[in-house]
Amino acid sequence: xxxxxxILSSASHYxxxxxxxxxxxxxxxxxxxxxxxxxxxxxxxxxxxxDETENNDDHGDFIATVKATPEWTAHRExxxxxxxxxxxxxx
Numbered sequence: 001x002x003x004x005x006x007i008l009s010s011a012s013h014y015x016x017x018x019x020x021x022x023x024x025x026x027x028x029x030x031x032x033x034x035x036x037x038x039x040x041x042x043x044x045x046x047x048x049x050x051d052e053t054e055n056n057d058d059h060g061d062f063i064a065t066v067k068a069t070p071e072w073t074a075h076r077e078x079x080x081x082x083x084x085x086x087x088x089x090x091x
Contacts, residue, residue, distance in 0.1 A: 016075045 008026060012019050034040065068076075 016071050 007022060012022075014022065
């Protein structure tokens with residue numbers, strides 16, 4: 001999906017909530033396009049490129065590690081606490 005949506009191809013300076021909404025919006029737009037255009041020419045090109053590079057050991061922009069930000073750590077912790085509270089309350 002990064003090839004369709006340039007905003008997803010690099011690190012984001014937007015808050016976590018905005019990043020989540022951007023990914024959701026891109027996914028919704030992508031799914032809508034698929035309903036209107038079953039054959040995606042960009043994906044066909046990517047499939048052809050993938051076939052050509054499958055045997056190549058060069059992994060290009062492969063991400064091996066990700067450094068957590070304080071905002072993401074706080075968001076993850078709040079989410080975990082909420083899930084735990086819901087679990088304990090029988091929700």
